[in-house]
Amino acid sequence: MCGIIGYKGGDQAVSIVLEGLKTLEYRGYDSWGIAFLDGTGLQVKKNVGKIGNFKGFKALPEANLALGHTRWATHGGVTQSNAHPHLSNNKRIAVAHNGIVENYQALRKRLQAAGYTFHSQTDTETIPLLVEDFLKKGDDFPTAVRHTCLLLEGRYSFIVLDADSGQLIGARNGSPLLAGLGKDEFFLASDIPAFLPHTNQVVFLDDQQLVLIDSALRLFDLRSGKQLPVKPQKISWTPEQAEKGKFPHFMLKEILEQRESVSRALVQDDEQLEKIAQLITRAKQTVLVGCGTAGKMCLAGTYLFAKIAGRQTHFCVGSEFPNFAPFVGPDTLVIAVSQSGETADTLEALSIAKKRGAKVVSLLNVYGSTMMRQSDYNLLINAGPEKAVASTKAATGQLAVLALLAYATAGRLAEGRKALQIASAALARTLDDAQCKRLKALAQKIKAKENLYIIGRGLHYPIALESAIKLQEVSYIHAEGFAGGELKHGPIALIEKRTPCIVLAACDETQAEVLSNAMEVKSRGAYIIGLAPQDNEVFDLHLPVPDLGIASAIAELVPVQLLAYYLAVLRGNDPDKPRNLAKSVTVK
Numbered sequence: 248m249c250g251i252i253g254y255k256g257g258d259q260a261v262s263i264v265l266e267g268l269k270t271l272e273y274r275g276y277d278s279w280g281i282a283f284l285d286g287t288g289l290q291v292k293k294n295v296g297k298i299g300n301f302k303g304f305k306a307l308p309e310a311n312l313a314l315g316h317t318r319w320a321t322h323g324g325v326t327q328s329n330a331h332p333h334l335s336n337n338k339r340i341a342v343a344h345n346g347i348v349e350n351y352q353a354l355r356k357r358l359q360a361a362g363y364t365f366h367s368q369t370d371t372e373t374i375p376l377l378v379e380d381f382l383k384k385g386d387d388f389p390t391a392v393r394h395t396c397l398l399l400e401g402r403y404s405f406i407v408l409d410a411d412s413g414q415l416i417g418a419r420n421g422s423p424l425l426a427g428l429g430k431d432e433f434f435l436a437s438d439i440p441a442f443l444p445h446t447n448q449v450v451f452l453d454d455q456q457l458v459l460i461d462s463a464l465r466l467f468d469l470r471s472g473k474q475l476p477v478k479p480q481k482i483s484w485t486p487e488q489a490e491k492g493k494f495p496h497f498m499l500k501e502i503l504e505q506r507e508s509v510s511r512a513l514v515q516d517d518e519q520l521e522k523i524a525q526l527i528t529r530a531k532q533t534v535l536v537g538c539g540t541a542g543k544m545c546l547a548g549t550y551l552f553a554k555i556a557g558r559q560t561h562f563c564v565g566s567e568f569p570n571f572a573p574f575v576g577p578d579t580l581v582i583a584v585s586q587s588g589e590t591a592d593t594l595e596a597l598s599i600a601k602k603r604g605a606k607v608v609s610l611l612n613v614y615g616s617t618m619m620r621q622s623d624y625n626l627l628i629n630a631g632p633e634k635a636v637a638s639t640k641a642a643t644g645q646l647a648v649l650a651l652l653a654y655a656t657a658g659r660l661a662e663g664r665k666a667l668q669i670a671s672a673a674l675a676r677t678l679d680d681a682q683c684k685r686l687k688a689l690a691q692k693i694k695a696k697e698n699l700y701i702i703g704r705g706l707h708y709p710i711a712l713e714s715a716i717k718l719q720e721v722s723y724i725h726a727e728g729f730a731g732g733e734l735k736h737g738p739i740a741l742i743e744k745r746t747p748c749i750v751l752a753a754c755d756e757t758q759a760e761v762l763s764n765a766m767e768v769k770s771r772g773a774y775i776i777g778l779a780p781q782d783n784e785v786f787d788l789h790l791p792v793p794d795l796g797i798a799s800a801i802a803e804l805v806p807v808q809l810l811a812y813y814l815a816v817l818r819g820n821d822p823d824k825p826r827n828l829a830k831s832v833t834v835k
């Protein structure tokens with residue numbers, strides 16, 4: 248939530264920060280701003296709206312020191328004065344902040360009592376004013392920032408620029424921040440793609456660390472002030488992977504990338520998989536934890552473990568995990584699933600689990616993420632950067648790895664990998680122009696509908712839930728997923744004449760019953776869209792999906808993602824940046 252970037256080096260700081268902000272926009276896009284130091288002093292430019300819509304880039308002067316912010320509002324409305332960067336009263340200090348200063352009210356009162364003036368309603372503005380106050384009391388800039396951090400409560404990361412010394416500092420406590428090392432230039436950002444066109448040498452900060460940039464980059468422990476060794480790592484992502492290329496939107500690019508990304512997810516180290524499988528077998532209970540789409544994939548995981556390995560596992564939404572904490576102990580294994588590895592609710596669950604002695608395995612896409620560094624074991628889904636807010640290729644990657652892990656738990660890893668590889672090749676073949684045309688035509692037909700329902704049974708029930716999220720977040724149509732058998736217990740009252748209802752009818756033990764459920768809603772006037780290997784008389788429209796056995800669930804996700812995408816475009820929505828949402832939800 249919120250993207251931050253800082254740069255010190257050559258004289259293109261403004262362009263580099265503005266370009267980086269465009270890359271970070273998926274983290275928040277209600278307003279943006281930049282601060283830079285040119286010959287005349289500290290300059291600030293802020294705007295409400297998306298940075299992509301701003302036309303005045305060329306008019307901005309260049310500098311060699313700058314920081315920027317793209318906002319997803321928490322404290323204070325979406326206004327120019329609430330947009331970051333925020334300045335100290337003496338205009339020496341500029342701050343771009345991601346996260347929440349939970350004790351900002353107390354800090355605000357204290358600063359006001361000391362004579363400081365606030366120009367925004369944000370929690371962030373306390374930071375530059377505290378730094379100014381510590382500087383006045385005699386601290387040098389790095390010490391003033393460190394002392395400020397020690398007063399802040401909550402999860403945050405921020406970048407702070409000092410116009411007097413020309414230094415840049417990044418501080419991290421719970422929200423992502425990394426540094427990039429170029430040739431005579433340094434970067435700070437919320438994520439790697441923000442500076443990937445310039446360097447792939449990355450320093451991952453841990454919580455309670457501070458990085459100081461002047462002529463070199465130095466790392467410090469926030470509490471003790473002790474200097475720490477800097478250990479850069481080379482990242483394998485390429486800049487092209489993080490760009491739209493020939494596609495109109497990231498979402499479409501990422502949906503189509505599933506032709507290869509599912510097979511990349513299957514490239515896992517056997518030893519690691521078997522080690523984790525052993526942990527699952529030995530644990531008294533295994534709990535899969537995730538939020539949103541990742542949560543739905545966790546729920547699907549419980550069906551996969553039951554079906555493939557005959558093993559019961561549990562699912563808990565990240566934000567609800569604290570309510571079950573008393574039942575978590577050293578004999579519990581927690582599997583945290585997250586694309587970003589930065590979701591606050593999942594991170595909190597992970598931290599509770601660790602405190603209670605549980606082992607934690609993370610299933611992630613972003614290398615070096617907080618979850619990765621806080622887990623005992625990791626599996627990466629290798630999907631490459633996912634930039635669209637709606638998760639697509641990460642979801643299918645998560646499902647593929649969970650299936651592989653279930654096979655490993657059943658002691659049938661080789662068989663499972665082969666089956667999943669065949670499935671991924673078949674999926675790639677069906678993700679073609681004809682498929683896109685069919686989904687586009689369907690989107691055209693139902694684009695004016697207000698409600699849409701999706702039903703599935705067994706493993707297809709979590710897929711129905713995930714389908715609903717996808718449709719909601721980008722098309723803004725009210726979509727809901729149900730277990731097929733649940734309709735008659737209430738939701739069937741929602742069905743009206745021509746209400747679209749997507750039926751997930753794979754060739755498995757759920758097929759006959761879900762077709763009966765389809766008949767029940769059709770009798771009440773619903774328009775039935777069958778996602779199934781074969782046509783059936785109950786379908787008003789048949790969308791073919793390949794019969795891939797257990798992997799049919801993966802194949803069902805893709806057409807719904809495409810439908811959601813085309814609906815978004817036809818309804819005039821931006822599928823990459825849906826309203827009210829941000830890609831990484833780093834607040835609770």
Ligand code: M6R
Nearest residue numbers: 539540541585586587590637638
């Ligand atoms: O990065 P994570 O996988 O932890 O994110 C979890 C959810 O915020 C995420 O899946 C969200 O639901 C997506 N926008 C759904 O498409």
